[in-house]
Amino acid sequence: MADPIITLTTDFGEDSPYVAAVKGVILSINPSVRLVDLSHQIPPQDIRHAAFFLATALPCFPPGVIHLIVVDPGVGTERPLLHVEIDGRRLVVPDNGCWTELARIASRPPVVRRLAEPCYWRQPVSATFHGRDILGPVAAHLSLGIDPASVGPVVTEWVTLPILPPRRDASGLTGEVVFVDHFGNLITNIPAALLAELAGVLDFRVGNQRVASRVRTYGEAAPGTLVTLISSNGMVEFAVVQGSAARQLQLGVGTPVRVLAPVQS
Amino acid sequence: MADPIITLTTDFGEDSPYVAAVKGVILSINPSVRLVDLSHQIPPQDIRHAAFFLATALPCFPPGVIHLIVVDPGVGTERPLLHVEIDGRRLVVPDNGCWTELARIASRPPVVRRLAEPCYWRQPVSATFHGRDILGPVAAHLSLGIDPASVGPVVTEWVTLPILPPRRDASGLTGEVVFVDHFGNLITNIPAALLAELAGVLDFRVGNQRVASRVRTYGEAAPGTLVTLISSNGMVEFAVVQGSAARQLQLGVGTPVRVLAPVQS
């Protein structure tokens, strides 16, 4: 059987030694583990970015992989640390809601435990680096095959990130930009499936900008064209072909989005 | 035998979930594969950058490694996706010319197949993310040992990136900057071997700037000195010692380069 895998998702950046320290601690506990970097460029303490990231990426992974997530503005305060099982995936993560969007799209309710067993922690535990001292060590021990039940008791309450759903009204749909990717594409919270409920030629607006060109993929319009399309995770997206919609329109997360249907007469 | 290796080279950036999604899909198909990140910071859709990157890096790898390359401005259009064998190396790559510079320096012609067998793809295939839905899954299946012939038919035509060779004339050589590295070094398309054909003390110019100091390595001149030397891949290079030539001279890819030989009388 293949060696166990721990993935790492953090806001530590590529230039500071915190990622390296966590990797060293994990390998000290389980020298056989395979480490897979997902990202260390989650914007500092940006839980919403982490939530979108995890909900997009983790469903692609097979069951059994252990996912270590360290985006933790509350480090050292009373906020709990959690072990979460969702559809066979296993997360070790602070209790700040960054995983609840992933849970929302899962097929079964999560099983959540509060990390409470210091024998799996690095001692002494610092006040500011629980990735190195608690989360990393617990992930490493889990990769050695310990029973998840041993890390701490099941809990039934946790922080949930308030996710604004898109709203339907007489004139169409209202939503917002929830993620800006590396290409400057603006991804919204409006699922493609909702568009099918609207009849006629739709009118797309992001901020004050009307988007006239609706395409299936980027290459269907000329470079520089502002287009709308369905993103690879099934949401309404705005993009500039071979350019950056975020930069060109100077828009970002939170920008209101409208999809207007022609009035039915 | 060691577990198979898939390397990843993309323009996805470190901050978005696309790299993570591709890794998850690959590990879902082959949980034993070893993933090796080459770069996720190819500038967005910059095929020339990818071409230089691949021609510099991939010859260092042993045969048998599978190289997944996702720099794909044409995603979702009719552009084919390819499996390419070059000197025992195996690439899974869009048909946009980013690999043809690597082929040019190979010892044998490449064997090129068009990916045409959907049984190796992730379903449903999105219009905008073939790295996750086609290229990644095919690389993963190849790492499981399937016959490359099964991924699709051999093709004999593909997109070739037009690479401008340096020109020789009576006064010397003319070329251009083809790559700016992380240190701001300006790397040209003029091979060191061509310099040997020129007699006398050579006169190097990058843009309008004369470069008087010719060295073997950076540390042979004082910090801040603009120098020319032979790059680690055997090309004429311009650098500022312990500084950035690109920033100091405000020059980049495409800048004309001249190497002038004294007039023979």
Next chain:
Amino acid sequence: MADPIITLTTDFGEDSPYVAAVKGVILSINPSVRLVDLSHQIPPQDIRHAAFFLATALPCFPPGVIHLIVVDPGVGTERPLLHVEIDGRRLVVPDNGCWTELARIASRPPVVRRLAEPCYWRQPVSATFHGRDILGPVAAHLSLGIDPASVGPVVTEWVTLPILPPRRDASGLTGEVVFVDHFGNLITNIPAALLAELAGVLDFRVGNQRVASRVRTYGEAAPGTLVTLISSNGMVEFAVVQGSAARQLQLGVGTPVRVLAPVQS
């Protein structure tokens, strides 16, 4: 037994092909090795940054791991390349002092060898890329189990980075900022242990800025508050809660730091 591990710490950046080339060369020599990226974002040629990075990160790793470090402004000059054993850790590193801070906190003196055996090098050796041609290949051969004594003779002199210790005087402690992390936290060279020697309510200053709020962890003060606390590596640190102290105060490495104790009467 698990396959051997080589970690990589470089200033090559994520966008250039040098990291990839080194990985390829290593895997060509030892296809079974596991590569673990620590950072490729050490600021170009910044030996002090590398020194802090290594002293913080490497003590977290288990013995036996091979650490390849390529921050090498002197590449191609007469500066030696070294194999260093410190407390069971093994480094392959240029002789520029970037590892001596790590040695200072070790429990035993290091055993240092000068790389002198070309049979472990890639040929021909370039003048500008010893990471690919010497350091990487030597690390790969070490991972195959060769005797460290075979890489070259023991040496007893090497470059040491001058590290300014904090100074104690009648009014308190004087030190400086030695590292700015990805969050903009300012980490100093003043160990927490020294604070215990000072009586009374302490007065912290970084540059000209008085820091009134002393906390155990970030979350104990409101977002935007400038605080001082003990960093995860046990040093006096200045931070802005959920912000960047470096950006807000416009301060960086080298900024003077004072800790003043009330006058004892």
